[in-house]
Amino acid sequence: MMNNIVSGLSLGVIGIFSIIYSNIYFEFGTIRNIGPAFFPSIIGFLLTICGATIALQNSDLKLQEKINWRSLLVVSTSLLVFSVTLKYLGILMSMLLTMLILNTSTSLTVRQNIVFSVIVAVVCFLIFKLLFY
Amino acid sequence: MDLFDSVIMGLEVVSNPTTLLYCFVGVFLGTLIGAIPGLGAIMAVSILLPFTYHVEPVNAVIMLAGIYYGAEYGGSISSILLNMPGTLSSTVTCIEGYPMSQQGRAGVALFMTAMASLFGAIIGIAALIVFSEPFARLGLLFGPAEYFCLMLLGLFVASVINNGSPVKGIAMTLVGLLIGTFGVDVNSGHIRFSFGITELTDGINLIILATGLFGVCEIIKNISRNNRDYSECKKITFKSLLPTKTDVKKSVAPAVRGSLVGTFFGSLPGTGTAIAAFVAYSVEKKLNRVKNYFGNGAIEGVVSPEAANNAAAQTAFIPTMTLGIPGSATMAIIIGSLLLHDIYPGPKMIIEHPEIFWGLIMSFLVGNIVLIVLNIPLINIWTSILRIPFQYLYPVITAFIIIGIYSISKSSFDIVLLTVFGILGYILYLNKFEFAPLLLGYVIGPLMEENLRRSLIIFRGDLTKFLDRPATVIILSVLLIIICALIYSKYIKRNQAHNNT
Numbered sequence: 001m002m003n004n005i006v007s008g009l010s011l012g013v014i015g016i017f018s019i020i021y022s023n024i025y026f027e028f029g030t031i032r033n034i035g036p037a038f039f040p041s042i043i044g045f046l047l048t049i050c051g052a053t054i055a056l057q058n059s060d061l062k063l064q065e066k067i068n069w070r071s072l073l074v075v076s077t078s079l080l081v082f083s084v085t086l087k088y089l090g091i092l093m094s095m096l097l098t099m100l101i102l103n104t105s106t107s108l109t110v111r112q113n114i115v116f117s118v119i120v121a122v123v124c125f126l127i128f129k130l131l132f133y
Numbered sequence: 134m135d136l137f138d139s140v141i142m143g144l145e146v147v148s149n150p151t152t153l154l155y156c157f158v159g160v161f162l163g164t165l166i167g168a169i170p171g172l173g174a175i176m177a178v179s180i181l182l183p184f185t186y187h188v189e190p191v192n193a194v195i196m197l198a199g200i201y202y203g204a205e206y207g208g209s210i211s212s213i214l215l216n217m218p219g220t221l222s223s224t225v226t227c228i229e230g231y232p233m234s235q236q237g238r239a240g241v242a243l244f245m246t247a248m249a250s251l252f253g254a255i256i257g258i259a260a261l262i263v264f265s266e267p268f269a270r271l272g273l274l275f276g277p278a279e280y281f282c283l284m285l286l287g288l289f290v291a292s293v294i295n296n297g298s299p300v301k302g303i304a305m306t307l308v309g310l311l312i313g314t315f316g317v318d319v320n321s322g323h324i325r326f327s328f329g330i331t332e333l334t335d336g337i338n339l340i341i342l343a344t345g346l347f348g349v350c351e352i353i354k355n356i357s358r359n360n361r362d363y364s365e366c367k368k369i370t371f372k373s374l375l376p377t378k379t380d381v382k383k384s385v386a387p388a389v390r391g392s393l394v395g396t397f398f399g400s401l402p403g404t405g406t407a408i409a410a411f412v413a414y415s416v417e418k419k420l421n422r423v424k425n426y427f428g429n430g431a432i433e434g435v436v437s438p439e440a441a442n443n444a445a446a447q448t449a450f451i452p453t454m455t456l457g458i459p460g461s462a463t464m465a466i467i468i469g470s471l472l473l474h475d476i477y478p479g480p481k482m483i484i485e486h487p488e489i490f491w492g493l494i495m496s497f498l499v500g501n502i503v504l505i506v507l508n509i510p511l512i513n514i515w516t517s518i519l520r521i522p523f524q525y526l527y528p529v530i531t532a533f534i535i536i537g538i539y540s541i542s543k544s545s546f547d548i549v550l551l552t553v554f555g556i557l558g559y560i561l562y563l564n565k566f567e568f569a570p571l572l573l574g575y576v577i578g579p580l581m582e583e584n585l586r587r588s589l590i591i592f593r594g595d596l597t598k599f600l601d602r603p604a605t606v607i608i609l610s611v612l613l614i615i616i617c618a619l620i621y622s623k624y625i626k627r628n629q630a631h632n633n634t
Contacts, residue, residue: 007564011304018311018326026323032594036318036325039582043310050304057300063563068357072559075353075531076552082535083548091539098535099528105357106524116525124532132187132540 003063008055015047074105091128096121139491140262146492147499152192159196160500163203164507167210168515169526170217174204174406175463175569176351179343180530182466183537186340190474191489195496197467202446202497205406206250206504209439210515213242221407222442225414229427229434236430240373241380245432246439247508249388253440254501256392257399257447261494264400264448265483268455272480277587278599280458282608284581287402287458289612292570293619294408302570305561309574310581312337319579320586332546339469341538341547342575345554346561346568348534353559356527369512380432387417387433391440399445402452405461406442413441447497454478454490457580462569465576472576 022037022044029035078101085094099117108116146152166177177200185193208223213230226246233242275283292302315326316336327333376384391413398409417437418427427434452458457479459465468478476486483490508515538547561568592598599605 003564007566011308014308014311022325026318026321026325030594031589031596034586034589036321036323039578039585040311040314040325043307043314047304047307047311050300050307053300054298054304057298064565065563067563068353071353071357072556075349075356076556078531079349079535079548079552079555083545083552086539086545086548091536095532095535099532102356102528102531103524106528107357108524116528120529120532124536128536128540131184 004057005055008051008053010051011054012048012051015044015049015051018044018047071105074102078102092121092125095124136262136266139487140495142487143491143493143495146191146488147195147495152195152492152496153499155188155192155196156199156496156500157503159199160203160206160503161507163200163205164207164210164504164515165518166200167204167207168518169207170211170215170519171355172204172351173208173218173221173223174201175343175466176347177201177204177207178463178466179340179347180534180537182340182343182470183534183541185470186473186541190471190476191492193470193474194467194489194493197470198450198493198496199500201463201467202254202443202500203504205442205446206247206508207515209246209250210243210508210512211519213246213435214239214516215519222405222410222438222445224407225410225438225442226435228414229429229431232428232430233432233435237373238430240369241376242432242435243369243512244374244509245376245380245384245436247505249384249391249436249440250443251501251505252388253392253395253442253444254447254497256440257396257444258494258497258501260396260400260444260448261451261497265451265455265490265494268451269480269483272456275456275604276602277584277591278602279604279608280456281581281584281588282599282605282612283402283456283458284577284584286608286612287452287460288570288574288577288581290402290615291461291573293615298565299619301566305566305568306570306574309571309576310578312342312571313575313578314582319583332544332550337550337575338541338547339466339473339576340541341550342554343466343469343572344534344538345551346558346572348530349551349555350558350562350568352527352531352534353555354562355523356531358523369516371510374509374512376432383432384436387413387437388440390416391437392444394437395441395444396448398441399448399460400451402458402460405449406445409441409445410438413437443501450493454493455480455483457482459573459576462572465573469576 019041022040026037027035028037028041078098081101082094082098085097089097096117099120100113103113103117147156162181163177166172166180167174178197181200182197185196188196205222208218209226209230212218212223212226213234216227216231218224218227230242233239288306292306293299315333317324317334324334394413394416395409398412399406414434414437417433421427421433449460449464452460453464453468457468457477459468471478476482476489535548538551541547558568
């Protein structure tokens with residue numbers, strides 16, 4: 001998905017962005033009495049240098065491992081489903097739904113998935129009620 | 134007899150039944166998660182961090198510390214039995230531990246590991262008791278300029294010493310420092326980097342950041358993986374645990390050496406347990422030059438690194454607690470959890486909250502004894518955990534993380550943030566960035582900015598005054614030496630590469 005060039009450039013962009021953003025919205029101050037933009041600007045500056053260095057040393061272009069799109073998608077969807085449905089369904093049902101989605105990325109069969117999800121959801125519900133109420 | 138009184142006070146704190154329970158739960162859960170292949174101390178601490186949020190500060194920090202050194206113990210189990218290290222520091226244990234286990238001496242390896250760990254921990258605790266007062270007194274002499282330089286040194290060392298490239302480590306530290314500036318600026322009252330999102334006005338919660346980067350990322354990595362065949366992981370009988378006389382004889386000196394190495398490296402900022410274990414192993418290797426002795430199940434190679442990493446796990450608390458400067462990401466989380474309770478670790482903490490400091494130290498003693506009980510008679514609990522299939526393990530961890538994060542402030546936005554950090558962590562992992570420095574930078578950032586601001590006010594904006602004080606000069610020259618050493622070693626490596634081609 002990315003390599004050293006892209007990640008170095010993104011770090012550089014973040015660095016430059018933080019310099020510009022902080023100096024537009026708050027004051028830099030003087031070196032004698034530094035303002036809220038001082039520290040973010042310095043970090044942004046150093047980050048830009050680091051980003052450039054990383055982008056230039058394009059020796060290591062391979063990723064750590066092949067990106068697992070399926071897991072990435074399933075895990076993030078299931079977490080987001082929890083945060084969206086929580087308001088309407090409550091913890092027990094939201095957790096059940098989250099687990100049902102999450103388990104599709106494992107090698108469980110549909111039946112195993114349903115049984116396991118129900119157990120996890122109920123246990124989590126009880127833990128939540130016991131510990132945090 | 135000041136020290137004696139303090140120790141007694143610490144023991145009083147720990148003898149409280151509730152505190153004892155938290156200590157026990159901490160080391161138990163720590164060993165449990167540490168024993169799971171692939172999961173280490175930092176994962177254990179970040180997954181369980183939310184559950185300490187509503188707990189009293191003393192108990193919270195005792196439990197978190199218990200999780201930390203419990204996971205160091207647990208990590209050795211999967212290293213010895215399966216050759217799958219849970220933590221970086223237990224990769225060393227694999228080298229000799231796994232061959233021992235293949236020779237049918239897994240029980241002995243586990244027993245000696247537990248004993249060496251206890252020994253190392255006791256040496257570490259002794260060092261902690263003796264050296265923390267002098268360190269704290271030194272800390273009281275330090276002004277903001279000294280603190281700023283110390284933090285700079287700690288951050289630099291921690292970001293340079295890692296598996297990957299030093300530049301990437303530094304970049305991650307900087308990103309962490311940047312994330313640390315999110316939220317209200319204490320000095321001016323300005324809200325920085327909230328991008329108009331109400332939930333971001335308080336900045337980013339440490340718990341969400343740590344759990345997202347370490348927890349959710351690990352889940353994405355592993356959830357679709359299947360366990361290997363763990364049938365080789367048989368029950369360990371009590372009889373097989375007992376070492377022979379020669380085993381014990383061979384282990385005494387390495388345990389002592391390992392503990393001393395660990396005690397020293399643990400107390401340095403930025404090094405931590407993994408370095409201690411590696412150094413201890415190479416010391417043993419240097420001392421015994423018999424050919425092919427190491428690598429084939431030498432008991433010295435298990436005992437010494439294990440003693441070292443447990444001693445280091447304890448002495449890591451010296452800079453963390455007495456100066457308020459964490460040396461590793463795990464220590465940063467522990468500091469962060471104290472900050473969440475409005476307790477500021479540092480020399481003043483020992484004066485203002487002696488019960489937390491001494492209670493914590495004494496809890497290490499109790500916790501390590503509990504660990505021996507958990508690891509020797511009850512070893513089969515942990516070996517059976519190794520047999521739980523991943524497809525059950527990871528969904529349960531996910532559910533715990535969700536419940537934990539939601540319980541902090543009952544906000545579903547936190548879950549969204551958690552997801553974002555999880556994805557960010559996965560991208561960083563794929564591109565060979567390490568996020569331990571990020572977390573360290575995040576925790577140290579606000580402290581560093583505050584100390585920089587104060588020292589610049591004192592110096593009236595004159596940067597050369599940083600070189601007027603003896604302590605800052607020493608710290609900055611150490612920093613300079615490390616930078617030079619780094620450049621030099623890189624230069625040599627490049628030359629060698631040239632000569633080879």
